[in-house]
Amino acid sequence: MLPAASSMMNASLALFDPLGIGRASVDYWRDSLERSVLYLDVMRQRGNQYLEHMEQTKPNVLGFESEVLLDGRDLPRPVNYELLRILPPAGIEVDLQARPFVVVDPRAGHGPGIGGFKPDSEIGVALRAGHPCYFIGFLPFPEPGQTVEDVVDAEIAFLREVIARHSDVSEKPMVVGNCQAGWQIMMAAALEPELFGPILIAGAPLSYWAGERGKAPMRYTGGMTGGSWMTALAGDLGAGLFDGALLVQNFEKLNPANTLWDKQYRLYANVDSEAERYLQFERWWGGHVVLGADEIQYIVDNLFIGNRLSTAGLSTRDGRRIDLRNIRSPIVVFCSKGDDITPPPQALGWVRDLYADVEDIYAHEQTIVYCVHDTTGHLGIFVSGSVSRKEHTEFTANMDYIDVLPPGLYETQVTERAPSGEDAAHIDGDYLLEFTPRDVADLDEFVQPNEEDDRRFATVERVSQINLGLYQMLLQPWLKAVMTPEAARWIRRMHPIRLAYKLYSDRNPLMVPVPVLADRVREERQVAAQDNPWRMAESVASDHISSSLDAYRELRDSLTEKLFMGWYGQPWLQTVAGLGIGGEPLRRRPGIEPEHRRFVDNRQAELCQRIDQGGGHEAVMRALIYVLGGAPSTDERNFQRLKATRAELEPELQLADFKALVRDQFFILKLDRKRALAAIPTLLTSCSNAEIDEHLEHLEHVLAASGPLAEGVSERLEEVRGYFAEARPAPAPKPAAAAPAEEAAPVKAASVKKEAPAGNAPSTQKKPAAKPRARKSTADKSSDKE
Template sequence: MDVLRRRGNQFIDHYRAGKPPVLVFDHEVIVDGTSLERPCNYMLLRIKPEAGEKTDPTKRPYVVFDPRAGHGPGIGGSKEKSQVGVALRAGHPVYFVAFRPKPVPGQTLRDVALAEKLFLDKVAELHPDAEAKPAIVGNCQAGWAIMILSALAPDQASVISIAGSPLSYWAGKEGKDPMRYFGGLTGGNWLAALAADLGGGIFDGANLVSNFEFLNPANALIGKPYNLYSKVDTEADRYLGFERWWSGHFLLTRDEILELTSELFIGNKLTRGRLVDRSGDPVDLREIRAPIVVIASEGDNITPPPQALNWILDLYDDVEEIRANEQTIVYTVNRSVGHLGIFVSGKVAVKEHAEFVSSIELIETLPPGLFEMVIEEIEPEGGVTPGAPAYVARFEARTLDDIRAYDDGRDDEKPFEVVAQMSEVNEGLYETFVSPWLKPFANEGMAEMQRFFHPQRQRYLWCSDVNPFMAGIEVAANAIREKREEAEPDNVYRRTEDLIMRSSEAFLEKMTAQRDLMLEQVFKGIWTNPLVVALSGQAASYADSRKPRASKRKEIEELRDLKLAAIEKRCQQGSFRQAVMRVIYASIRETGRVDARGYAAAQEIWKSHPRFDGISWAELKTEAREAALMVSHDVDKALESLPMLLETRQEREEAVALLRRLAEWRPDVALDVKELMARVEKILGMEAPDGPRRIAARGAKPVAVMPHAPKAGSLAARKPTSRSKH
């Protein structure tokens, strides 16, 4: 009870302080959105390194975007082991996009998007000598925001990472993922409009928080409180730190919440190409040029893997189309962590997010296509804190069937098309016949009182010093702490207590599963009804929903062919570096994998090679992307022209020796490219009778790696190891 009292007081103090971001890092405001031509409540913060630590201004900046889904900003940097902490420890300049509790009157999502674009422009301006453009990270709803931003401004970012971001809102498995049904069960978007009208044109984010807790009442009512109760001596600080963020309820304008629900959640218009910008042009995610990294989890009941990944299926028919669009998509799926854990958990921070930061140069040089980032735990060696886990990533080529495997088919998405259509009808009826007479009765005083008495806020106030009945709790708790003795783990009362609570939690979980099943059946009963389908217009012979999705494949391939025609003219021209890169990309094509350890080894090898001196990372990346495109278009022509690039015997010997060194470093993939190496040596007239056989005898296999000058704190600084626990 004393911890709950402190939680209530913390809630009040945070409110009185203006609900600042819950960042544990010192920071300063760089750009205030209220001062922009189209003002909004967003702001750009610069994270300050701790005393004695420095960031390298020439390193790639990181910009973290937090979600605005009822809570306040800061969760991406609310602890040392976080997205912010990982990038900061690696020496990168880090920026954070935050927002204030109340929106600017009349603020829209388009105003926010414009502000975020200006924020990225400012970061690039502050780091003119940086090795690359900013890497941007979007959590949950901020993920689709930066995807839209990157589609409208493709040159803003170098790499995009989206964590737990719902982009395909209708997707999910039958019998699971009930949150997607809520909009249909309430008749669509009109309820959000009603809530905003009652709030005087403001939508209360506490309503969204209630929806999150409604998903898992067993955890909200028993699991989370009992975890605190049973570990109250050690759990209080962590609990209070999280509750400081969880209890900070933020507001949205009426226009923002309606655009969110009608355009994105219920309408699902983003990946279908029906979302338009200010000029009326459709927002097409295929316009994004930067590599995209998707982090999802099978334990996430708010953004399950199908919602995080099915947008790839919506945009592309196969991997060849992804390659034709010169797009690189990487995904990784955690097996158990929940939604918030994707961007809050310290374990995820030191695993998925840390590997994203340490492998970002490698990700940038991956060839176009679809890859899964597989992260393995390895035995810690020199430079790693004893007892701390150490990980290494590899990137394996995947097909769209691998994405489909996370879902159970897409037929269950058809009723959502009916919901989307009827939602617009219901909202139109509400806007025409209800909203005009309701708005005059709603005023600021009534709205504030409504927000004050919201159950999400009252539960904090009742357990604070504002409540006189809590007056004696602090004194009693302090007295108990002095004489407190812990019961043994096998104490019969302690074991009975745990059994009762765990059984109660399991009972609630079963009841929740039955409730979710009932909600799904009610949803299907309504929105698959032939009469409702006919009224929505979806049963018409030429309804839009029955038409095939507009494909840009022909346009994409025509553009690619134009680029290839220009590249083909240079096919017989190039440098030593380009020749090596062609072989490396051909080996990636052969093996279907790229290993971060091999990449680290390549950094060490090329670090001392004179032919890789004096080239910038931007120039090297451009050459690598051109080599990848050339190999993907015509691998035979790319390899047959190698003698034109390596004219002298000395150059050919150096190239073959370099490729052999890379091949011998990793003995687990070289046999897969043995024939490729033999072919390359034959093309160059460098056949060595004992060359390929010598490699095969040693069991050595080359790894597909990309060149880059080593960076401080990168994988090159680690001692490579082939010993793995898995």
């Protein structure tokens, strides 16, 4: 505060000094002129970079060397995707026995490579952790006839290739999908769940009707354009191709202050230091690609407007139902409150659509983890270096922990770890990843479901179908007849976004003197002082312009929302669309269907038969889950100690088997906790006293990882100790004292009679019968305690 106040005071005093204001004016005039020349030169470089990038056969912005392993154009149904292996940079060692890491890039108008854009990226994080890394990217133009289903099948083929290359690794690949790639890999995982390890979807929209009033203006776009007929029109004007620049234009319209002013002024104001960063980002932002008309029509009809992915309403051409409940891998949803393209309601709403409650998630053996960032924007979720160093680093470091989390819904938070402490060795990196169990109802804080809004969006879907049908009948045949590939190419080249890059390139004769002037300016550059009154006035004026554009955006979005709600909320329009009052629920949850209930009942019956089956490992895991199950949260320290101790006691047990063990015992406890706990002594029957002590020590060692035990946890631990004590074999009876001579003879005679026929044998043998009575008494005592 003091330097800023001092600068303001100096600037104010300079205004009353004629010589000072004259000197400041000359300095500012020269500085602004030089900045203008340098700014034009950066824009010229941007244009040249754009043209060079677009002329490449396989353009991408990957910051790592790579090699092509599988080309999607060679598949039975060709697509413009390819599988790349990332070559580790010098100084980074990769463990080929570690779980493979696959990043799928979003194809939403921009070129590929954003997941490995710079060293602090998703790929960079995985490489530093020692994982073999693969990248699924794409080419600028689609293959003829390519569909969304073909792309999904190609990604499945790519994952099979990755798994085949690491056949000796038991863990399946961790897959990361950014933005559009998120819902794409979710579709693939629903069709082939056995190929996927943990799935991380970052900024990926899956529930398009969801949103908070006053935010998420993109969800109104379909309704304000009358449905998807505009998408079909754009595809026909492109002669079967859809220009990705149109999607980029939609993104830029969301924040006019940044698009029209802030981004450019930031470069102009700091042109000496900002140029490199600006050009690096523009290389990706301006790398526009093309989508097939059939692809984008499928996306808009089924996802953006139809919202069918989050309600299991999609089927493949061969009749397979795309149901996200089929996914068996843990799903990590990473979103942000500062994201206006994929706000938290659209990233998390699918959970609420598919599951009635958390018990439904248990029944499907699914683990869903969500993390909501407070401030970062859409691109920051998978581009920001600070996010990569924190959230993505923790997700990568703890993927094994996430993989063995019991089924359920969890919210995760990343906090700074203590600088030192006894369990510092059990935390990877500089942060601590903590998981808190949640219920589906807890998502309402972010999703904010609204039945009236759902009815409006359902009306949009019906209106869209009507308008699309009319367009396909009346206009589409004429456009297809007259449009040629050459005309479509000319239209793409004349798009305002593409044209802006070309006009500032060396292909424009007016830009010829700019590089010469820029070189001269750099040689004699004189920067105006930061406390120059005119420089400060410029900054104030910039803030006013930005605020004005923000005010325009808020007014525009508010009017758009009111118009949308008012028009599509008309009862007569909803009735005409077939959505009259008293109709069926608009979001019929798949979980209420009869076949789903039968699945749940069969699963429960199967687990009931396995309650008393197993051994010491099952007993320890069951006890651990029970003790921790009532705790408010758990974190990575529990898993690190559990993993370390497991490596000592069971080095042959693979992580996949360990995961199955955790899940089975979790379900058994959920099904019938009382019977499951009572069966612990039965599970330990084959263990010796030393083995039981070792199992109990293992259990207590894991529980101590998170510090002092809470009161409830301590009580459950004491209860578990009682079950372990009950399992100990009863001590052997002490030998009787030597009997007098006259009493010894009958015992000897009895032992002689033992060889006689059964009818002459003694009717009872009291001492052997004492053991079962003693054990039964202990069991009864434990039952009373319960």
